[in-house]
Amino acid sequence: MKKSYLIFFILCYSVNAQNIKASSVKKEMKRVANWQIDHFRDTYSGRKKPHHIADWTNGALYVGMVKYAEIAKNKKYWKWLKNIGEQQNWKLHWRKYHADDHVVGQMYVELYRKYGDKEMIAETIKGMNYIIDNPSKEPITLDNYKHLERWTWCDALFMAPPLLAKLANETNDSKYTTFMMREYEATKQHLFDFEENLFYRDNSYIGKLAHGNKIFWSRGNGWVFGGLTLIMDEYEKDSEAYEYFKDIYLKMAKKLIDIQTPQGHWAMSLLSQDVYPTPETSGTSFFTFGLAWGINNGLLDKSTYLPHIEKAWSSLCSHITKDGMLGYVQPIGAAPGNAWADKTEVYGAGAFLAAGAEIYKMLKK
Template identity: 25%
Template sequence: MKKFLLVVQTLLLLAAASNVQAQKSYDLKKFPKGCQPEEIGIRLTERYLQTPHSHWGDINSKYKVTLVTYPDVCAWLGALWFTAGTGNDSLYTRLVERFEPLFTTQKNLQPNLFPKDHNVVDFYVFGAVPLEIYKRNHDPKYLELGMKYADGQWELPANPQHYKQLSEAKKYADDDYSWQTRLWVDDMFMITDLQAQAYLVTGDKKYIDRAAREMALYLDRIQRPNGLFYHHTGTPYFWGRGDGWMAVGMAEMLRMLPKDNPYLPRIRAAYMQMMETLLRYQAYDGMWRQIIDNPNSWKETSSTAMFTYAMILGVKNGWLDRKIYGTAARKAWLTLLSYLDEKDNLRNVCEGTGAKNSFDWYQNRRRLTGDLHGQAAMLWCAYALSCDVKPYKLTPKR
C-alpha cells in the first residue's frame, strides 16, 4: 500500500512539475534574473536618452542630421509608452524635456510638411510624439504641432507642383485616402499610428475611420494569400521589417478601433492570418529572418522584435492562444536579449531599406548595431511585457 501511495505521489509531483514547466514556456510575466522587461526597458530608455538624433536610425552615420526621422520617432514613442506605463516619472520627464528644444533652438529639425520625394509619409509620423506627450501634459502647443501633421496627412497642399508623385497623390486624395498613399507596407505604421493618435486626443472618429479604411486598402492590395506582405506591389519578397510594420500597425489598430467600426473584422482576420503564418516561420531559437520564408536568410532582430510585440498584444488582449503565441513571444524576447551588447545596443538590425525587386538587395543589406529601428522595437516589447496593454482610452478633455 505504501509503495502504491509513493508511486501515486511521485506521479502527482511529476505532473505538477510538468505543468510548471509548461507554464514557464508561455509565461509573459515572470522572467529569469537579468531578463525582466522593466529592467531592460529602463536600460533601453537610458540608452535612447544618451543617443543624439540619428540619421534615419543609424547612430553611427557620418551624415549630418537635418531632421528628426521616423526611427527616432518610434524609439521616442516606445520610451514614452514604457515610462508612462510603468510610472517612471523621472525618465518620462526627461523624454519630454528632450522634445522641448524642437519648439525653439532645434525647430529646424521638425520635418518639412511637403518634401519632394515619395518618402513624405515617413516625415509626418513625427506628429505622433507631440500628440503622445499631450495626453499627459495637455499643453496646447503639443496638440497644435501634432495635429498639423495629422490633418496634413489628408490635406493635399495647394501648390504641390514640385512633388514627384503629384498625379498619384491627387488620385488618392480624390478618393478620400491619404495623398501620401504609396502601397509600401511600412506605411501601415506611419499613417495609421498618427491618425489613431489624433483620434485618441480629440475623440473625433474621422481620424480612426481614416486609418482603418487606409489599412483595408493596403490589405486588399499587398497582403498575399499566406497572410504575409510584399514590401510593395513590385517587390515579391517578404522582407522582415517591412512585414513588422504591418504586424505592429494591425495590432495597434485592434487596440484602438471602436467595436462598431466596419473595418474591424477585416483587420482582425488579416492580423490572425499573418500571426499564424509567422508562427510557422519562426526559427527554433525564437528568431525570424531578414526574408521571412527563406531559411538561408540571416536572423534579423528588428523584425523579430516587431513580431514579438504584435504577439504579446495578441496574447494579452485574448486575440491569440496564450500557450501557443505566449511561448513564441517569450522565446523570441529571451533570444533577442542575447543580441544586446554591453552598451544596450541591439545587433543584427537591417539598415534602412528602400524597395527593390532583388533577393540579393535584401539579403546583402548592412547589419547595424544600435540602429533605432531595432532599439524602438525592443522598447515596444519591454513596454508590452511590463504594462497593461488593453484597448486604449480617449484622452479626457480639460
C-alpha cells in the same frame, strides 16, 4: 541512470519554458532604454550625420520609449521625450504628405494625453487636416521611389495610420478614421498577399522569387504588424475599424508563428530561413510586440502563442551587449540584407521597448 537523465531534462525544460519574469523584462528594457538615450545622437546605418530628431527612425524609438515611460515609474523618460518635442516646436517633419514624416506625431499625442497641453498637437492636427482636405492624386504604386505621397510601401502603415487613429480618438472627429481606412485598404489591396497573409515591402517585389520563395521582408512586415496594434488601441472592440484591422492582424499572427525560426527570431526574408540564418532584432521585436499585445487584448490564445513569445524574447535578450546595446539590428533598407552583432539602430531599440512593455504587462497580470 536513464530515469535520472529524463527527470533532469524535464526539470531543465520546465525552467527554460518559464524563465521570463516581469522583473527581468523591466531590467532589460531599462538597459536598452538608457543605452539608447546615452547614444541618441550617434550616427547609424553608415550615415555621416545623426538622424534628425523628427526622422522616422527616431519616431519609432519614441513609440517604444513612451511605452517604457508608462511602466518605468521614472519621470526622466517623460522629460526626455518632452524635450524632443520642445526642440522640434511640436512640428511634424518637413514633407507634407510623406508618412515617414508623420510618425513623430504619435509621440506628440501621447505627451498631450499626459500633460494636456494642446500646443503639443496643434501643428500635427493642422498637418493631417491639410492632407485630408487636399488628398494626394499620386498613384498607389512605388516606381523608382517617385510616388511617396501615399502609403505605397508597407512601412508607411506603421508611420501614419496610428497617428490618424489617435487624432480620431482625441478630436472625436470621424474624418481621420474615414481617410485612414480608405488609404489603408488601397495599400492592402496593392501589397497584401492573400495566400501568404504577409505584405510585400512595395510593388517592386510582387511576382518576384528569390531562392524559389516569395520575398517578404521581416522588418517591413514588422512595421505593419506593430502598427496594427497601435491602431486597434484607439478603437472600441465592436467598431467597424477594429474589426477590419483585427482580421488582418489575426491572419498575420497565425502565419508568423508558423515561420518563426527554431532559434526564436524571424528570418530577414520570412520564407527563406535557410538563406538568411543571421538573427535580426528589429523585425523580431515588432513581431514579439504584436503577439504579446494580442494575448493582452484577448485576441490570441495564450497557450498557443506564449511559447513563441518566450522564445523570441529570449533570442532578443541574447543579442543585448553588456553595455545595453541591442545588436543585430538591420540597417536602414527596404529588403532582406545583413545584420551584425555590434551594430544597432534607434528603431530597433524602439521596437524592443514596445515588445518588452507588452510582455511586462502580460506577466504582471
